[in-house]
Amino acid sequence: MPILSVHHVTTYRYRQPVAFGEHRIMFRPRDSYDQRLIDTSLTIEPPPKSLRWLFDVFGNCVAVATFEGRATTLCFTCGITLDHTPEHIPVFPLAPHATHYPFGYGAEDMPDLIRTIERQYPDPRHEVDAWARSFIPAEGRIPTQELLAAITRSVRQTFTYHARSEKGVQDPVTTLRIRRGSCRDFAVLMMEGVRALGMAARFVSGYLYNPRGDRERHVGGGSTHAWLQVYLPGAGWVEFDPTNGIVGNRDLIRVAVARDARQAVPLHGSFFGFPADDLGMRVEVDVVEIDPAQARSRAPALLPTR
Template sequence: MPILSVRHVTTYRYRRPVAFGEHRLMFRPRDSYDQRLIETTLEIEPEPASLRWMFDVFGNCVAVASFDRRAETLRFVCGITLDHTPEHTPDFPLAPHATHYPFGYGAEDMPDLSRSIERQWPDPRHEVDAWARSFIPATGRIPTQELLADMTRSVRRNFTYTARSEKGVQDPLHTLRTKCGSCRDFAVLMMEGVRALGMAARFVSGYLYNPRNDRDRHVGGGSTHAWLQVYLPGAGWVEFDPTNGIVGNRDLIRVAVARDPRQAVPLHGSYFGLASDDLGMRVDVEVVELPESPPGQHPPEVPSVEPPLAAIR
């Protein structure tokens, strides 16, 4: 179980001192059986007048910062240390009726899954539908794991990753036609493809661990990362990263999940000034593996009280 450390720095610069509106941030990873939060730190400059915490509708931890000072620079430095348990195999246990596609969800699950099955983007010519169904053999039956793994790895093989600084997500039809996009674009395309097949999917925002920034292993490091989860009976929510062809949680640090990517923006807020005052934003993310603890020692436990923090955007 490697110990991973994340340093996430976001800096906004302005031509003159400006006032800041409320800023909301999602940076605190979700504690789970496969990732245990050890420590978090947060520094904000200028220091916020107040910082409060809440859980959103998906159970993500959200910090809300308010400011009473003007400044030319707004900077958030987030530090995370966690115990990560990677799943090295794409094999996961499924309920007997879901081992092969097509399958259906039980009546008890449908009220909670229905919004995650709904398509979110128009597809008037059924192009995304056709792409998703191209992974199904003529017989119409295929192991569910194989279907989703093939779709995930096809994006990695046949699409070109491009880092985009623009806000928002590309239309999945644009991503499909150009075969080009960022990690969030690929995640949304595959979400729409999975939903076209009647399966529930949701968006995941977090971080990617890439030892030595090895582009032969992964792309998309150096910033926040995005992928998706698919709900599979017997296995629950399973991770799929089409940008890197990853099935399972290997090298993926989960921070926030949402039905729509707009609900999982790592940092957003506002300032009061002219549009020309904005000199841009810089994001730097570094994820490294820490040395193992000496025999007999264990990583410190997560504090049971809300950790003292000071900042994000």
């Protein structure tokens, strides 16, 4: 059970002093059986006029900052320490009826899952549908875990990762056609693919641990990361990272989950000035493993209050 430390800095720069609107910050990981929060901190420069916390509709912890005055930079520095329990060889205890695809969800689950099964992006020529169904053998039945693992690893093997600074998500049909995208693009493509197969999927925003001694292990480090979860009867919400071909939670630090990627933006807000005043944003994320003794020394001050 490694102890992981996350240092996340986001800096906005402007040509001249500007005023700032409300900013919403999603950086606090979700406490769970596989990741236990030890310490969190948030520093904002210039200091906000007010900072309040809330839970959104998905149960994500969100900080809301308001400002007064003007400045040429706005910087958010987040620190996180957590105890992470990875699933190195994930084996999901699926319900008997869900061990093979196709399967169905029970009547008691459908009211809560239905919106995560609905497609979110147009696919007029059924290209995403055809791509998802290409993983199903001619006889029509396949072990569910094998199917999802094949889709996850296929993206890693046959698509090219490209970090994009543009806002928003690339249309899944575009991602499929050009075989290129960012982690959020790949997550949304696979979400739409498994939804086309009738499965419930949701978007996950968080961080990726890439050991310093093994930098070739993953792509997508140095910034926030995105992947997806699929709901499987008997196992619940299971992690899949198509960017790196990861099945299960290994090296993934979960911060926020949402039905749509636009509902899980790590940090967003507004400024008041001319468009030319915006000199851009810089994001730096460093995730390292630390000695448990360091974490224990912080423990008295870091038990989460919510």
